[in-house]
Amino acid sequence: GAVVSQHPSRVICKSGTSVKIECRSLDFQATTMFWYRQFPKQSLMLMATSNEGSKATYEQGVEKDKFLINHASLTLSTLTVTSAHPEDSSFYICSASESRSDSPLHFGNGTRLTVT
Amino acid sequence: AQSVTQLGSHVSVSEGALVLLRCNYSSSVPPYLFWYVQYPNQGLQLLLKYTSAATLVKGINGFEAEFKKSETSFHLTKPSAHMSDAAEYFCAVSEGTGNQFYFGTGTSLTVIP
Numbered sequence: 108g109a110v111v112s113q114h115p116s117r118v119i120c121k122s123g124t125s126v127k128i129e130c131r132s133l134d135f136q137a138t139t140m141f142w143y144r145q146f147p148k149q150s151l152m153l154m155a156t157s158n159e160g161s162k163a164t165y166e167q168g169v170e171k172d173k174f175l176i177n178h179a180s181l182t183l184s185t186l187t188v189t190s191a192h193p194e195d196s197s198f199y200i201c202s203a204s205e206s207r208s209d210s211p212l213h214f215g216n217g218t219r220l221t222v223t
Numbered sequence: 224a225q226s227v228t229q230l231g232s233h234v235s236v237s238e239g240a241l242v243l244l245r246c247n248y249s250s251s252v253p254p255y256l257f258w259y260v261q262y263p264n265q266g267l268q269l270l271l272k273y274t275s276a277a278t279l280v281k282g283i284n285g286f287e288a289e290f291k292k293s294e295t296s297f298h299l300t301k302p303s304a305h306m307s308d309a310a311e312y313f314c315a316v317s318e319g320t321g322n323q324f325y326f327g328t329g330t331s332l333t334v335i336p
């Protein structure tokens with residue numbers, strides 16, 4: 108089945124630094140990838156939709172200059188949290204779908220970001 | 224516009240008992256419906272999906288769900304709960320176009336030994 112690989116699984120960084128999270132579709136091409144943020148005991152919050160070769164579409168309230176998304180190829184999207192602060196600590200999950208209209212979303216295993 | 228409602232943020236069942244997790248949706252077009260399971264500190268894993276074929280869909284780990292258009296429901300069931308079923312479950316709907324997904328708020332399943 109379709110596999111999405113997300114790295115790193117955990118990262119701890121100091122306030123003010125930047126962190127890059129990678130999301131790769133291993134055995135399929137993903138023209139669209141989605142980035143979610145999840146707070147403890149809550150559902151997924153869509154942050155942005157990443158389209159290969161074009162600018163990401165951010166959801167309302169998500170700072171595009173803080174959460175930089177790059178989707179340079181059909182198998183790789185990256186999320187960079189710039190100048191991270193403790194309030195950015197969260198669980199970030201990427202997902203991707205194949206081109207078929209009935210394709211489910213395939214999720215990475217998530218990245219636990221802790222900003223100290 | 225689409226939306227998903229999961230009734231019951233927490234469900235507890237005894238080991239061996241029936242599991243029933245409720246999901247209702249709204250969609251202006253025939254939807255694609257999905258159930259996902261999330262274990263702690265992991266991503267979401269697809270349990271099953273409905274894509275306009277058979278209304279009773281069988282998934283992994285013994286789960287199944289029935290699409291009922293008249294009730295706009297897609298409830299998830301399992302005849303006999305296992306301890307390993309304890310997790311967070313999310314229902315999702317998509318209209319297919321652009322693959323935008325909408326998730327419910329999730330149901331936390333606890334299995335009591």
